[in-house]
Amino acid sequence: MLLTSDHRENAMPDHYRFGTSELRPAERQLLIDDAPAALGAKAFDLLLALIQRRERVVDKAELFDAVWPGLVVEENNLHVQISSLRKLLGPSAITTVHGRGFRFVAALESDAATTAGSGGETKHPNNLPQLRTRFIGREKALGDCAGLLHDARLLTLSGIGGCGKTRLAQELAQRQLPAFPDGVWFVDLGPLQDAERVPATVATTLGIKDAIVAPLERLTEHLKSRQTLVVLDSCEHVIDAAVESIDALLEKCNAVKIVATSREALGMQGEQIFMVRSLSLPATTDVDEMLRSEAVRLFVDHARLALPDFTVDEGNAAAIAEICRRLDGIALAIELAAARVKVLSVDEIRARLDDRFRLLTGGNRAMPRHQTLHATMQWSHDLLTAPERRLFRRLAVFAGGCTLAAATDVSGDAADEYDTLERLTALHDKSLLIVDRDTQAHPRYRTLETVRQYAAERLNEAGEGDDIRTRHLLHYVALAERAAPGMEGPRQGEWFAALWQEQENLLAAHAWCAHAAQGGERALRLVASLWRYWSGTSQCAGGYRLAEAALDLTAGDPDSADRGRARFAMSYFALRLGRYDVVLSSAERSLAIGRTLGDAGLIARALTGVGMGLATTGQPRRAIVAYEEAIGVARSEKDGASLSFALNGIAEVHRELGNLADAQGFYEQSIALARAQENARETATGLGNLASLLIASGQLDRARTTLAESMALGSGIGSKAMVECQLDVVAALAAASASHSTAARFHGATLARMRESGTRHDPVDEAFIAGWMARSREAIGTAAFGAAEAEGKALGYDVAMAERNRWLSGSE
Known part of the structure; x- marks a missing residue:
């Protein structure tokens, strides 16, 4: 009963x-x-x-x-x-x-499936497995799937292997029991080796006897008047046979609905596809916030199966969050990692994720493809065609994704981009590739890190690793060299944005230089081309390390123009980092190479570097001489970018010496030249420096409008580095305007940003800012100044910029 x-x-x-x-x-x-x-x-x-x-x-x-x-x-x-x-x-x-x-x-x-006492029949006929673990999260996905199934007769749950398609389908089926009075049936197609056995397997699962002959006809006859839900799990390896059976069922059995799970869509008319995404990841390491993450909750739930007293606390929160992120929120990977807590600490699990395919084993014995993370990746790989496998493994060299053009160039296996696009589409359809459409006008193609590691193993096994990584290096050297002049022209915002998207690939290319033939020379080319990018994105410390590594790789090689430009790049990074002894020595070595080679463009830039080095080491008169020579060479070569750069530099020295009229003249020349070249970055830099001079000379209204224009130009090209540095000039303007608390607040915000990037002001700017902050501190008292400065340090970038804009516009 x-x-x-x-x-x-x-x-x-x-x-x-x-x-x-x-x-x-x-x-x-x-x-x-x-x-x-x-x-x-x-x-x-x-x-x-x-x-x-x-x-x-x-x-x-x-x-x-x-x-x-x-x-x-x-x-x-x-x-x-x-x-x-x-x-x-x-x-x-x-x-x-x-x-x-x-x-x-x-x-x-x-x-949902209340059963009678022993010997009774189920209220809703079904063969759904009795699940032994809790269903974690994905309530929205369940609701969405239920709604889709209400309106469609075929719902396909698609996604990468191990993402949780089967578990979601089982939970959905369990909750759909009341809607299907004639039963809900789960059919696992995973073990099938012979695709022709699909209809017979479905028929047998539904209890149809003697379905060996004409099983599909027997199946459709059995279901034609029944209101039934059939779940077909793991269709991808028998997809044609599955499509044939589904097509017959939907055509001849009007009350039947089907839920399929597959690593690729079935491609049928009327098919409703639901992409099963990775589990949600923790945004922070706050314990309460972490427990809202589906990935963390799954990790904890499965860890407690192995270690019942396992908890998340401040000691292990960061490690658990990193494990979940590095495993891409893939449910199977997280379950396997959690099971390791019985023999490893979470820190030890995290440390071993670079070897995840050996670490993450010991899964479901009843499902061989889910026993290890490697097995589920292998299952997907085996379903690819030979050309798809080649592209799949070669995409492993990309870090952070790639464009269609990059995939075509680096893979070197396609007739043209259309050929590559066809294979990329196949990899996407088989849940091995993600298409990001929200980054730029051009889509980017990427794999999850777990998939990328597996592809890298296949690349090395194929003996192609060195060759493809070198092709990747050459592609990004060419990109950097195309970007270099663009970063000083009217499209510099676009170039900076493009390089930001490719930053991980650029770093990977740098790393491969140590192993590639002619790697040192290519490393120099990367440094020479990208110094503007690293400095403009507040990454001078990283740029310095890359320059140092490139120069070490080529130690003992003959001097070249690229080596000279790399020396200049190191000099400029050192300036921003406050390493003033390196500024001068590196610039002088760059100048020596330029003079030896007779390279006027290099000489002009190197002389500017020498001028910066002399100015920052207390030799302003000699700095002026160096800058004057740089200006002369740049004029004779009609090198507008170098000329504007040198004019700004000599203006800085005159401002330090108190020659404000001379400084203003040079600033205005530099700005006019930069405007003519549509070089927003150099224009904004000159305007910001000119604003400092105007503040010093008491021209506060003009300083305010000049700063507003400079900030707008910097924000327009996405240059946080410039905007952050010039926020201190706004602080000085506030101090000069007797808005002393505002000055302290903006100064605090600047200090926080510069501490994050490891950069500092030039000595002339350092002295200028320090003087104005001393006035504000004296005006409101040390305690009040310190409190306002602390508030500024706590501001986020966007909040600080919004406050700056309001103050400059006079609305505060």
């Missing part, structure tokens, strides 16, 4: 699950999204009483007896508790039946 309501009330399950919530009576705990919810004792008792009596309306008197036994309680107390439960669970979990009482109406998981 079926369990009665009284039987249900007397039985005390260890938990009740409904939606994203779980009530644990023994622990007197309510979990929402697997995190403990704040729930008072009486509210807990009321919820438990309603759940235990969920098959009927419970009147108020019975609830008072259950929750407040032996007490006289005002009726308002009951309504207060009901209201608090609805705030936590949503307004529809508990319904009010006016004049009668209340009823718990949320669907419990245990009710």
Whole structure:
């Protein structure tokens, strides 16, 4: 017989699950999204009483007896508790039946397939596996899939191997039981080696006897009048046969619906595709925030299967977050990693992720393709054609994705971009490639890190690793050399944005230089071309290390123009980092190479570097001589970019010496030249320096408009480095305007940004800012200044920039 309501009330399950919530009576705990919810004792008792009596309306008197036994309680107390439960669970979990009482109406998981006592039949026929682990998260995905299945007859859950397609399909099927009176049937096609056995396997699973001959006809005859849901799991390796069977079922069985899981879509008319994404990742390492992440909750849940007292705390939060991120939120990978906590600490698991295919083993023995992370990757790889496999493994050299043009150039295996596009499309359709469309006008193609590691193994096994990595290096050397002049012209914003997208590839190319033939020479070319990029994105410390590595690789080689330009790049990075002895020595070596080679362009830039080095080491008169020669060479070569750069440099020295009229003249020449070249970066730099001079000479209104233009130009090309440095000039303007608290606040924001990047002001700017901040500190007192400065340090970049804009516009 079926369990009665009284039987249900007397039985005390260890938990009740409904939606994203779980009530644990023994622990007197309510979990929402697997995190403990704040729930008072009486509210807990009321919820438990309603759940235990969920098959009927419970009147108020019975609830008072259950929750407040032996007490006289005002009726308002009951309504207060009901209201608090609805705030936590949503307004529809508990319904009010006016004049009668209340009823718990949320669907419990245990009710979906209620079974009779021993020997009885199920209320809803099914063969769904009895799942031994909890379903973590993805409630929205379940809701979306349920809605799609309501409107479509074929729903395909597609995604990378191990992402959780099967588990989602099983949970969806469990919750769909009441909608299919003739049953819900789960058919695992994964073990099939012979695609022709698909219809027979489905028929056998549904209990159709003697379906050896004409199994598809027997199957459609059996289901033609039944309202049934069939779940076909792992269709990708028998896809043609699966499509044939599905097509027949949908054509001849009007009440049948099908959920398929496959690493690629079936490509059928009327197919509704739902992409199963990776689990949500933690945004921070705050413990409470982390427990809202699906990936972290899955890790913790499976870790507790191996180590029941496992918890997330401040000591292991960062390691767990990194594990989940580096495993790309792939459910299978996270489950396998969590299982290792019985023998390894989470820090040890994290440290071994570079060898993840050996680490992540020991999965589901009943499903060989899910026993190891390697096995699930191998399963997908085996389904690729030979050309698809070649492109797949060669894409492993890209870090952070690539464009279509890059994939075509580096893979070296396609007739043209259309050929590459066809293979990229196939890899995407088979859930091995992600297409990012929100980065720039051109889509980018990338793999998850787990997939990339597997592809790299295949690349090395094929003996192609060195060759493809060298092709990758050459591609990005060429890109850098195309970008170099662009970063000083009208499209510099576009070039900086493009290089930002390719930064990981540029770093990978640099790293391969140590192993490639002629790698040193190519490393110099990268440094020479990209110095503007690294400095303009506040990455001078990284740029310095790359320059140093390139010069070390070519130690003992004959001097070249690229070596001279790399020396200049090192000089400029050193200036921004405050390493003034290196500024001068590197610039002098760059100049010596330029003079030896007779390279006028290099000589002009190197002389500017020498001028910077002399100025920062207390030799301003000699610096002026160097700058004057640089200006002369640049003029004779009609090198506008170098000329503008040198004019700005000589102006800085004159400003330091107090020659403000001379300085202003040189600034204005530099700015006019930069404007003519549509060089927004150099224009903004000159305007910012000119604003400092105007502040020093008391021209505050003009300084404000000049700074506003400089900041707008810098923001327009996405140059945080320039904007952050010039925020201190805004602080000086605020101090000169007697807005001393604002000055301290902006100065604090600048200090925080520069500390992050490891950069500092030039000595002339350092002295200029320090003088104005001393005035503000004296005006409002050390304590008030320090408090305002601390507030500024705590500001995020966007907030600081918004405050700056409001102040400059006069709205504050």
